[in-house]
Amino acid sequence: MTTYAAAHMPARAPLQMPAQTFAQTGTRRQMTGPRRIADKLWRVAAFLPTVLLTAVMCLSLADYFAQGGVAPAEGAVLGLVALTFIWLVFSVNTALLGALRVAVVRPSAGLAPCPPLREIALLIPVYNETPWDVFGNASAMLKELRASPQGDRYTLFILSDTHTADVARQEERAFAALQAEFYPAKVAYYRRRADNIDKKVGNITDWIENWGAAYEAMVILDADSLMSGAAIRQLSQALAEDPDAGLIQSRPTLIGATTLFGRVQQFSNSVYGWLSAEGLTSWAQHEGNYWGHNAIIRTRAFAESARLPYLRGRKGARHLILSHDFVEAGMLRRAGWAVRLLPRLGGSFEETPQTLIDYALRDRRWCHGNMQHLRLLAARGFHVISRLHLLQGALAFLMSPAWLAVVILWSFVGTTAAPPSAYFSTSNPLMPVWPAQQIDVAWVYLAFVYGMLLLPKIVGAVIFGLRRRTRAAYGSPRMYVGSILFELVLSVLYAPIMMVQGTIATLFAATGRQPAWTPQNRGTTGYSWAAIARFHWVETLLGTALLAGILLADVSWLILPIAISLAAAVPLSRLSALPITRLSKGALQLDTPHTLIEPHIVRLARRERAAMKKTLSDPVPPIAAE
Numbered sequence: 001m002t003t004y005a006a007a008h009m010p011a012r013a014p015l016q017m018p019a020q021t022f023a024q025t026g027t028r029r030q031m032t033g034p035r036r037i038a039d040k041l042w043r044v045a046a047f048l049p050t051v052l053l054t055a056v057m058c059l060s061l062a063d064y065f066a067q068g069g070v071a072p073a074e075g076a077v078l079g080l081v082a083l084t085f086i087w088l089v090f091s092v093n094t095a096l097l098g099a100l101r102v103a104v105v106r107p108s109a110g111l112a113p114c115p116p117l118r119e120i121a122l123l124i125p126v127y128n129e130t131p132w133d134v135f136g137n138a139s140a141m142l143k144e145l146r147a148s149p150q151g152d153r154y155t156l157f158i159l160s161d162t163h164t165a166d167v168a169r170q171e172e173r174a175f176a177a178l179q180a181e182f183y184p185a186k187v188a189y190y191r192r193r194a195d196n197i198d199k200k201v202g203n204i205t206d207w208i209e210n211w212g213a214a215y216e217a218m219v220i221l222d223a224d225s226l227m228s229g230a231a232i233r234q235l236s237q238a239l240a241e242d243p244d245a246g247l248i249q250s251r252p253t254l255i256g257a258t259t260l261f262g263r264v265q266q267f268s269n270s271v272y273g274w275l276s277a278e279g280l281t282s283w284a285q286h287e288g289n290y291w292g293h294n295a296i297i298r299t300r301a302f303a304e305s306a307r308l309p310y311l312r313g314r315k316g317a318r319h320l321i322l323s324h325d326f327v328e329a330g331m332l333r334r335a336g337w338a339v340r341l342l343p344r345l346g347g348s349f350e351e352t353p354q355t356l357i358d359y360a361l362r363d364r365r366w367c368h369g370n371m372q373h374l375r376l377l378a379a380r381g382f383h384v385i386s387r388l389h390l391l392q393g394a395l396a397f398l399m400s401p402a403w404l405a406v407v408i409l410w411s412f413v414g415t416t417a418a419p420p421s422a423y424f425s426t427s428n429p430l431m432p433v434w435p436a437q438q439i440d441v442a443w444v445y446l447a448f449v450y451g452m453l454l455l456p457k458i459v460g461a462v463i464f465g466l467r468r469r470t471r472a473a474y475g476s477p478r479m480y481v482g483s484i485l486f487e488l489v490l491s492v493l494y495a496p497i498m499m500v501q502g503t504i505a506t507l508f509a510a511t512g513r514q515p516a517w518t519p520q521n522r523g524t525t526g527y528s529w530a531a532i533a534r535f536h537w538v539e540t541l542l543g544t545a546l547l548a549g550i551l552l553a554d555v556s557w558l559i560l561p562i563a564i565s566l567a568a569a570v571p572l573s574r575l576s577a578l579p580i581t582r583l584s585k586g587a588l589q590l591d592t593p594h595t596l597i598e599p600h601i602v603r604l605a606r607r608e609r610a611a612m613k614k615t616l617s618d619p620v621p622p623i624a625a626e
Contacts, residue, residue: 008175008190010155013214017205017303020331025381026305029336031244031286039285042097046283050093054086077409083402087395088452091276095456098278098343099463107344117240120296121215122156122232125203126171127196128164129223132616135174136609137226142178142187143608144229144601154232155215156188159203161196168192170616177615200292201308201324212299222293224351226255228601231347235296238342244286246301246337247329250348251277252294255594255602259526260583261576262354263590264494267487269352270592272460277343286338287385292325294348298337302328305335311372323369326393327376330386347601355526356494356576357535360501367397367505397509400502407499407562410446411546411555446558457488473593482587493572496565500539526577529570536569543567 020026061081122141126134138156145154158175162168175190182188193206204220212218217239219232231250238248251274257266281288306328310318321327329339353359373390376382382390461484464470465477474480527535543566549555550563565572580589589595594602 004191004193008179009157010186010189010211010214013211015208015212015299015303017208017212017307019309020305020307021309022376022379025334028334028381031336031338033242033244033286033338035286042101042282042285046090046093046097046279050086050090053089054082057085058082077406080402080406080409084399084406087399088449092452092455094279094283095272095275095459096279097282098275098280099459101278101282102275102463114240117216117236118153119215120154120232120236121207121211121218121299122154122221123159123204123207123218124157124221124223124225125159125161125200126223127161127200128167129162131167131170131174132613133609134158134223135171135178136612137224137605138188139178139181139608139612140601140605141227141229141232142182143604145232146182146185146187148229148233154187157207157211158188158190159207160190160192161199161203162192163196173616174612177612198320199322201320205307208299208303212303215299217296218299218302219296220293222350224256225252225293226349226601226605227294228347228599231345234345234347235342238340239296239298242338242340244338245298245340246305246332246335247288247290247295247297247339249288249290249295249339249341250345251341251343252291252348252350253346253594254352255349256351257354258580259354259576260490260578260580260590261356261359261494262352263580264487264490265352265359266595267483267590267592268457268491270594271464271484271487272457274343275456275460275463277341281341281343284341284385284389286340287333287383287389288329288339288341289389290325290329290332290339294350301332301335301337305337306331311375319372321369321372323366323372323393326370326373326389330376330379330382330390333383333386334381347599349599349602354577356497356573357527357532360498360505360535363397363502364505364508367502368509370394370397371506371509397502397506400499401506403499404503407496407559411549411559454488457484469597470593473596474591479587483590486587487590492561493565493568494576496543496562497536497539497569497572500542500566500569504538526574529574532570532573536573539566539569543569 058078058081062078122138124134124138135158138158142154142156158171160168160171162171171190171192175188178188193203196202198205208218217236219227219235221227227250235248235250239245242248253273254266254269257263308321308324308327308331311321313319333339353362370393373393376390377387465480470480471477474483533540543563546555546559546563547567550557550560583589
């Protein structure tokens, strides 16, 4: 039984949420919408070239290993190359399909005319977050929705799991201010659970079981989420027009970055991210994914099909599924509901970690949950594309140790006058001897890999730059191209460090070291030199060893850029927290159209957050004596 430390909620409207299992499925509804031949062609275009190109690459590499037979270590190299290459090719192919989709697929005017959904809940689960930011964003969204009255009705719920007493008191005061702002309309509610059972999953489940029956749909938002009134209404209209849709996901754009590293992420998301989202839509179709926020969900569909069971551990232990969103999307699709992505919907925003360390810490939390997905690949009833999403969630982290292993093996590329019978000898299996001809192949392979990594960025930047709004925002092609080149340099510098940090996160997950869940650090103060050195000692040691090997031994010069980045991990991490205002105006600011021409909802939210912060900083007035 959940207890509440405070309740400012409407009358209960219970909705049953029956337990589900991965061993069996319930009744499956039949979709009413047609599936077109073009949908199948998009999927063929996504997967067939990926498989063929990977096969060609691996076969060509195997030819060089074939002399004298393929040793076990050589087989391991082939396996690593195949794993990393198929991931790389699929990512590039997805981006290219995104470019093609933009060119040939026009925005849909709607599937069928129908009345809008009448009762929609906006849910913001919070856990020890900064109250003025959460309630300021909530106020901005409510004001935009109120400014355009239509036949629908939106009700906002702040669902708190906060256990820190001071933060809880501030939440109470912030909610009182929010109520006063929108009095007498009952458009905002707040409740805090004394026991945060099952974390965010339990928070949403608690709301559904107690109040879900009163609302046709729910828009799930994170503490740092922000959506314009138009974006919320477009999501609602899309769900109303598609009776098969159980969940529709928007593509959030990153905002609020004030440090160098944050701006790198924000710039990349704005200029290149849309291309991958378009490509994902081309092959995911009705079997899309859910990213946990900035999405609308049909309440009863979710309640009937997506209650997560626990995972069984040793000695009967029960483990909560941490990266729940991917799994919930698969369960909705398993029950016969479509899960869609709207990549072109604007006005959907979220924030990003401001420093490299904060980014890595967030990934450690995500990694543990994504590794759980591997246990669910054989779950009964999941669509094959849903299984692919689960696999991708795990591979997003498993690629880091795979790439690191390739880098380490690549560092041993040397030259000999004649090719040996096998590159890995039994006398020294850890030191491969590569023929001179193989060096040429190594350079070709390296150039091909770098080309594949840069191709989506180049395509995305070119297409993004063709937009009139982009050209107007940047003012000149020189400014736009300069920002792109600066972002590329920084991305190349930070990528090896993130690869090592991804490997550490994977090792933590594999050994069961689950990091404590804490709210994302949204500050910009950075860390001390000592803290940074402790955090990045692995990269520093590895990079120094590689540099020493390049200078003093036969370690390949091919990995010099990677070695330099790793050896300089500490200063680069310190640099990541540099306030963007300390850089000269121009390309170094890594501006995007959203920073140059600030959207109305972002400007309004900034103003509301400042006002809420002032309200909460004012002393509590004393209670007058009677």
